[in-house]
Amino acid sequence: MTSAFWQRFLYPGALWLLLFFVVPFGIAVLISLGANNEFGGVTYGRNPSNYADALDPLFAPVLLRSLGYAAATAALCLLLGYPVAYCIARFGGRRRNLLIAAILAPFLINYLVRTYAWVALLSDEGLVNRVIVDSGVAGRPVGFLNTPWAVIGGLVYGYLGFMILPIYASLERMDSALIEAGKDLYGSPRQTFWHVTWPQTLPGVLAGTVLVFLPAVGDFVSAQLLGGPDTYMVGNLIQQQYFGAENWPFGAALTIVLMAFLAVFMLFYLRGASSSARREALV
Amino acid sequence: MTADGMRRRDFLRGSAGLAAGALVGAGCGVGPQSAPKVVAQKAAAPKVDGDLLIFNWTEYMNPKVIKGFAKQYGVKVTTSNFDSMPGMMAKLRSGNRYDLIFPTADYVNRLNRQGQLRQLDRGVLRNSAGIYPFFDDPWYDKDSAHTVPYGMYTTGIAWRADKVGELRGSWNDLALEAARGRTFMLDDFQEAIGQANLLNGFDLNTTDPAELERTKATLELQKEFLRGYSTNPAPNLVGGTAWVHHAWNGDVVNARNQSKEPENLKFQTCREGIPVGSDCMAIPANARHPGTATLFIDWILDPENAAENVSWFGYPMPIKGTEDAFAELAADDPQIQITTDDLATGVQFRELPVDDKAAWDRLWTEVKA
Amino acid sequence: MSVAAERPVEVARPAARRREPRRFDRPRALWAVTGLVYAFLFAPILIVILFSFNAQRSLQTFDGFSLRWYRDFLGDESLRASLFTSIEIAAITTVVATVLGTALALGMTRSRSRAGRASGLVLLIPLVTPEIVAGVSAFVLFAQIGVALSVTTIVLAHITFSISYVCVVVRGRLASMGTEIEEAALDLGATRWQAVRLVTLPALWPAVLAAAMLVFVLSFDDFVLSFFTTGEDPQPLPVRIYSALRFGISPTINAIGTLMLVVSAAFIALAVLLPRLLGRNESGLATLTGRSGQ
Secondary structure, three states: OOOHHHHHHHHHHHHHHHHHHHHHHHHHHHHHOOOOOOOOOOOOOOOOOOHHOOOHHHHHHHHHHHHHHHHHHHHHHHHHHHHHHHHHHHHHHHHHHHHHHHHHHHHOOHHHHHHHHHHHHHOOOOHHHHHHHHHHOOOOOOOOOOOHHHHHHHHHHHHHHHHHHHHHHHHHHHOOHHHHHHHHOOHHHHHHHHHHHHHHHHHHHHHHHHHHHHHHHHHOHHHEEEEEOOOHHHHHHHHHHHHOOOHHHHHHHHHHHHHHHHHHHHHHHHHHHHHHHHHHHHH | OOOOHHHHHHHHHHHHHHHHHHHHHHHOOOOOOOOOOOOOOOOOOOOOOEEEEEEEEEOOOHHHHHHOOOOHHOEEEEEEEOHHHHHHHHHHHOOOOOOOOOOOOHHHHHHHHHHEEOOOOHHHHOOHHOOOOOHHOOOOOOOHHOEEEEEEEEEEEEEHHHHHOOOOOOOOHHHHHHOOEEEOOOOOOOHHHHHHHHHHOOOOOOOHHHHHHHHHHHHHHHOOEEEEEEEOEEEEEHHHOOOOOEEEEEHHHHHHHOOOOHEEEEEEEOOOOOOEEEEEEEOOOOOOOOHHHHHHHHHHOHHHHHHHHHHHHOOOOOOOOOHHHHHHOOOHHHHHOOHHHHHHHOOOOOOHHHHHHHHHHHHHHHHOO | HHHHOOHHHHHHHHHHHOOOEEEEHHOHHHHHHHHHHHHHHHHHHHHHHOOOOOOOOOOOOOOOEHHHHHHHHHOOOOHHHHHHHHHHHHHHHHHHHHHHHHHHHHHHHOOOOHHHHHHHHHHHHHHHHOOHHHHHHHHHHHHHHOOOOOHHHHHHHHEEEEEEEHHHHHHHHHHOOHHHHHHHHHOOOOOHHHHHHHHHHHHHHHHHHHHHHHHHHHHHHHOOHHHHHHHOOOHHHHHHHHHHHHHHHOOHHHHHHHHHHHHHHHHHHHHHHHHHOOOOOOOOOHHOOOOOOO
């Protein structure tokens, strides 16, 4: 069947995305060039000053911190997610479908409710600390909450699934004969892993990293519910402009700047994943 | 097709989209502007003219009271929630039509200036006589022509007596050495800046740049003692995460309800100044069913219903007949109580002019970043 | 390496029979890590479910079993309305996003055109956009066009961000499906549309189902997008929960969470069982991850 025939299938979806995704970005740009009026609304105009404000060095620590937390989140997701995906793919046997579905099960409870359950669990007089104190592991409760690690933990919890699935898919698509051949060639399991398995699953790893890192940069819920006084992230900053200061033009400028930053990362990914095989891991 | 070629195409598509968006934007002219000025309509008569749609804070009205109304008048009552005043305003601006909203006093002032509230005739309400006279002509709503007060609240400090003993009755208690790393401040820029203003002896609503600089320094000093910012003191205190918490009086009541040892939870107002505030019930100008809304307001003002409400959400209401209900909740702690004198002498948050509000926002962002 | 690639089947079968079990074949450390991760993932769920039956108001200590929070939830008309709104939104989003996303996947994989590849890139962007950016964009779009916020606007926003997920899942399956069967159908006299309807789509069915499951769960659970696009209609549950977490939390939240779990699980179970009911051997689960025929 001809290419032209199939091309028609593109139109509805592409049109939808154009209308509901691309156009709003245009509008956001318009708003970012506007000015705040006294009613919290927007008067359109040409005020690049919002961008000057957005690029204020005051916000650099916030952005860096967000990038840092997101990077830590991606790294932890990889560290925890890869072994799990590998275990299920290689040794899950007949139950592997169930095991993978079980990974997704936590997502069936609302993200906010789960986060709150962690708060209840990890609070100073919550279950975990009571066990710690009563069993004598520590004399005083451990302050898990309201720390950067609590925020990262929350982010990992929310995005782990998005790391595990692409890696698992990558592992599943891998020809198991390659591993056998690798064992014959390299002898030790570790060598086989590094020289055979890891390179083959790299597309999945990259895809997972991108799916975790980029959205995590702009997350605000984790920092708001689990964070401390110094865990302010870019997402919180943007939220503050919309729902605290009611300064929509400034908030829009911050949003565009954030997206520009993330676009840079996206370009690096696309450039690095220039072979079509790698890109197909995600697309 | 090279990767570069596709990226270029991607950008071209993107720019085309942006250009399209720009044209759409320029052409439409309708945008997230302020709502068009509406002439305040005449007050509605209190009778059922449809179902009721309420826009309120979470857990801020007794479901039993709502159900009672629904049953009595045979209407459906739906409640939507907001979590901040700006959030409420954003939804109002985007054209959502609610029948009853719950703005704070300073926002009532703002809504009135934009003509966004419908007139309310107290005379037709059976229970309006029970409202404290203080609210007959409040600063934010001349002649109380558009609103009726709902909950009253003070801001102070709540703490765990079993962890830090007694406090000193000052806003300095937010920087208590014994509670370093276990202190929370309200995640509300008005409240946070306000207490720092009071601590420094300034006016609660000061806009003087020099004073605001001092306030900023105070906030940054206090930040070193903080474990976090939160608007939900009850679980933080009960969970032991917070030993000292910047809080509203009703939060302590709620915390005590949740705790196994309520006597350990205490509340104080501070000698440097006590921010006092009130919420109001108001009917938006574009409400679909203002009659039912008026009827509902009357229902809430009924002393029996109001007392039930007070017992449930833990804040006092300025309605005669609810004092006993609240006194019960505030039994151990007179400082939780609010009398009319407190209302008269306490300091209230005012609406700030645009530039000054921007200054406050900037300050807050700088402290938090 | 190329030798192994050319004869994968012959190498695999004899090797599997001959191989002695080595230490690496049952790696305890690996299973231990996996177990820990599962514990990490499930701990809060158990807490949520357990505390939804808590007799007391406390969110810290469990004393006694009670159904009071469920009674409160089911007795509250607004909360019930919110639950149904959430389900309604998720259902509509699932149907529309699945159709659009599948069509897009078909177009991208099969057309081999520049437009297809460009779409692939544009498609990535919703996947990696932080949600607050997405929410604000949706809000300003509707405000600008002058469309009142309502369930419709929530659905429109959800669909926009779900299409990409459907596309990714379905593409994974399409990539391993050749066009030979369709060609054969055409040779046998089918029209192109018949070929699509009778050959391509049925083969794609498990992937489509898997994508639908994913979209339903994501939409049901979504908070940020809904937060920005809710109108006067009953707010979806996650928006309510967020307001509660910010200001007034009660143990009802655990009952809500558990009920949401039940609804999502029921939908997933339905989606997984549906192929079996329709006489297929494959389950939708397998194709969530792109590999079929296991």
